[in-house]
Amino acid sequence: MTPEYEQMMAYVDGELDAGARAQFERAMATDPVLAGSVAAQRALRARLLASLDRQLTEPVPERLLQTARTAPAGAAPVATLSAWRAPARSQAQAPRFWALPAALAASLLLTGVLAVALWRTPDVGGLALQNGQLLARGSVAQALSSALVNSQPADAAVRIGLSFREHGGRMCRTFLVQAQGSAGLACHTGSDWVIENVAPAPPGPGAAGNLRTAGSEWPAAIVREVGQRIEGEALDAPGEERARAQGWAQ
């Protein structure tokens, strides 16, 4: 793109300030080719609008109106346990191979899902084994320590679902590694995040083109684990910020 073309485009799109605009118009007055380019660009835009504005008069499907008027709104949609649990219930009919004894499940998962998923992709996350514990490292640890549920980007590689205090006093958080289809629960211990459970987070069962099931959902195993460990309610947004400010200390 030449500087001249860029300038002409910015003029047509109303992106020039008053000085540059006046200068451009003086140049245009003595340059019929330039004036012709401007006219052609305006005509193209007018054509696009004339045609595409017709789409604006099409009737809007009722379900979209309903969603705009009634879909849940909130500053903290996932900060209450009941709200957070709701989507996982729909998975009740999914295969429940994670309903294994916890120890067996943990060992399977350790060598399986999480190990493969996270180690295979060094830029997504990491983990370390230490004294028989699985510790979060890399971007998983980073997200656990710093992300806030309500301000994380929609396309974060590691998403946080819920933060809470467990019966023993530790602060715990659930996390989802979208690209790897893995969800887990980690609790802050000393200066580390100990991964207490992890489960496959399969995409929903919807058909192709059904965006509503596109995101990974929270596996029942993780939801159940939260239910067993949680003391009181999940943290709301201010509570989460306070916990982060205190370094997730007990």
Place this chain on the structure above:
Amino acid sequence: MSAEQTAELAAFREQLVALLPRLRRVARGFARAAADADDLVQLSLERALQRWRQWQPGTRLDSWLFGIMRNAWIDELRARRRRGEVLLAEEAGVEITDTGSTDALEALAIEAALHELPEEQRLAVLLVLVEGLSYKEAAAALGVPVGTLTSRLARGREALATALA
């Protein structure tokens, strides 16, 4: 929720309703199949409502929503790749009731030309030329620097002008 917040939320919802025709139009720039486009609008509405407090009143709600829509679309493409799915085939042409009219032929030509563009150019053209966003707003919605946006816009314009000449 306080009475004030309730009123703010009701106003926010009404603004969403008013934007629906334009959201659907932009969604067709991402998802070419009409069913996909409306699903994308629905998902964008849900996400916008979940984080409605993050929208800064006084800034453009439309460009904020277009940014949410872009992220939702990226998530969708990722999820489909993971599931090994392909995109729904585009429906055959636009629905035309009076095929003889020049307006309908013109609409067909324009949609075809737009769909020939690479997605990044198509979205730059749609957001700036059709939806009237500034370069800065469009660049923010698409998550790219302004320079990238303007070069996509220039290439998209040239390709359209050639196709529609």
